[in-house]
Amino acid sequence: AQRVTQPEKLLSVFKGAPVELKCNYSYSGSPELFWYVQYSRQRLQLLLRHISRESIKGFTADLNKGETSFHLKKPFAQEEDSAMYYCARGDSNYQLIWGAGTKLIIKP
Amino acid sequence: DVKVTQSSRYLVKRTGEKVFLECVQDMDHENMFWYRQDPGLGLRLIYFSYDVKMKEKGDIPEGYSVSREKKERFSLILESASTNQTSMYLCASSSPDRAGQFFGPGTRLTVL
Numbered sequence: 628a629q630r631v632t633q634p635e636k637l638l639s640v641f642k643g644a645p646v647e648l649k650c651n652y653s654y655s656g657s658p659e660l661f662w663y664v665q666y667s668r669q670r671l672q673l674l675l676r677h678i679s680r681e682s683i684k685g686f687t688a689d690l691n692k693g694e695t696s697f698h699l700k701k702p703f704a705q706e707e708d709s710a711m712y713y714c715a716r717g718d719s720n721y722q723l724i725w726g727a728g729t730k731l732i733i734k735p
Numbered sequence: 736d737v738k739v740t741q742s743s744r745y746l747v748k749r750t751g752e753k754v755f756l757e758c759v760q761d762m763d764h765e766n767m768f769w770y771r772q773d774p775g776l777g778l779r780l781i782y783f784s785y786d787v788k789m790k791e792k793g794d795i796p797e798g799y800s801v802s803r804e805k806k807e808r809f810s811l812i813l814e815s816a817s818t819n820q821t822s823m824y825l826c827a828s829s830s831p832d833r834a835g836q837f838f839g840p841g842t843r844l845t846v847l
Contacts, residue, residue: 636775661835663835669840670739670838670839670840670841671778671825671827671838671841672838673835673836673837676834676835713777713778721766721783721785721829721831722768722780722783722793723836725777725778725779726777727775727776727777728777
């Protein structure tokens, strides 16, 4: 089955520490990958796309085709980064295949 | 800015009631989606539509139907609500340029 796996349901780190949210996908071709974020009481919103190779709010994600991973990283976590993070892969008919999400908690 | 709006933020219904959830987007997007979001399960696709009057079943269509009479509006219908349909329902839209999906604020539905 075509899957997106986020192995951690919950990740808790201290403010100022590095953060890495893991995402692995199963797909044999060139994937379209996304990270979405949902802050408390806010709508789900796009954080970044691998195709644009951008850095948003200090987060970056690199596609590693060999490991079929698209981990989300930030060198120094901030309290406002606490949120639910979802990794998703684009499908051929405009759908997204979603991971189960990782809840990130930044401790002060 | 893409705006996706949903008719209600919170809704409480009784078992057996017919429930309508409405979603409107203002960016002329062809594709629209209905998901339910449950803790630990992520987002599960109920139905999607890639054009007016077109619909496709997602992963969990049972107990739901949809309607897309106009491009900007995509409705989710629970024909006879059941307690296991208590959930957060998210609507999204996207364009064919694969820029990602844009989401509404969600409707938290409770079925008693």
